[in-house]
Amino acid sequence: MENVSKIWLGPLPQDSPYVKPFRLYYVQNGVEKNWDLLKVHDSVAIILYNTSRQKLVLVRQFRPAVYHGIISSAKGTFDEVDLKEFPPAIGVTLELCAGIVDKNKSWVEIAREEVVEECGYDVPVERIEEVMVYRSGVGSSGAKQTMYYCEVTDADKATGGGGVDDEIIEVVELSLEEAKRMIQQGAVNNSPPSCLMGLMWFFANRAPGAKA
């Protein structure tokens, strides 16, 4: 699905709307220190469970930052990439439906829009339950993410999903057994900790037979 034919690297433009790097200076116990960090957008993520078919609904996509992270860990910095040595498929992730908070709307409304845009389920905000709020990237960005849980049925399916504009996002349905294996295996699918945490929360609190 990634269908990537060329990859190269350049400097970060000063006016990037997505990554704003800084050095923060502070005095702690009388000692001047500093910490390099960046501002990234806050975000939402949604644990989606289709009760009609007892499947968890996740998304697969090519993630440039993950692809870059893998290559730069392996060989340091680079200009253009040899796609035979590093096939783009290594940068594909399996994640919860998610999106950045970059509109003047409520967070749950942004979550609702991501669910329909990425996964094709059209549900009202009343059916989207807030699960947890946390800070990710505590060493680098400290961005806030709110996690939601939403049960959907086949009757809520309005479109095929797949993202907006030129996003290329594949909707993936996992059986409960497949999702359980995933939280045992970890990074096989380049999944972020928020996704693995969301699945663990689901099994502890909402899966058929869960105690809570």
Added chain:
Amino acid sequence: MENVSKIWLGPLPQDSPYVKPFRLYYVQNGVEKNWDLLKVHDSVAIILYNTSRQKLVLVRQFRPAVYHGIISSAKGTFDEVDLKEFPPAIGVTLELCAGIVDKNKSWVEIAREEVVEECGYDVPVERIEEVMVYRSGVGSSGAKQTMYYCEVTDADKATGGGGVDDEIIEVVELSLEEAKRMIQQGAVNNSPPSCLMGLMWFFANRAPGAKA
């Protein structure tokens, strides 16, 4: 514990060893796209459980990136911070013992060193079990983190911990009940998803009475 007396912001220097921002260009389905991202260090995190006193061992510290993330979400960019409006305590996090991979040593050895430096327990690598590998910051950095689990006893306690050089890290012991409340509450303590996930993993797999 944070004892921070002044905070101000400056541009990221070109030669920052910690945050290296780039723009990655790629051609997907014939369309040229780009993504702003950064290279940060890969890292390790360790779920520490003191079996002598049935306590989970975590760390508290002032995190500049979290502090900056909270302020910039509230009011956009800034120069110097009014510490009355934004007390440094809002940037204190409760996390697993963790550290970046910046030495030419095995990852488990780096984990072992973080356990003794931050928390004061001196244990051989044979007692540190790999739990899971994942990518964090899939939208911005894609850095790899390996999570470990280690059981310690009071007999392993060699020092008070607290970090090296001018690090200021407070060791915190949580009862099982306190840790359970934490994974229900989420961001009360600015904890990152990896920490919440590690605690969920512990309760599902290693806590007294866990099934696994």
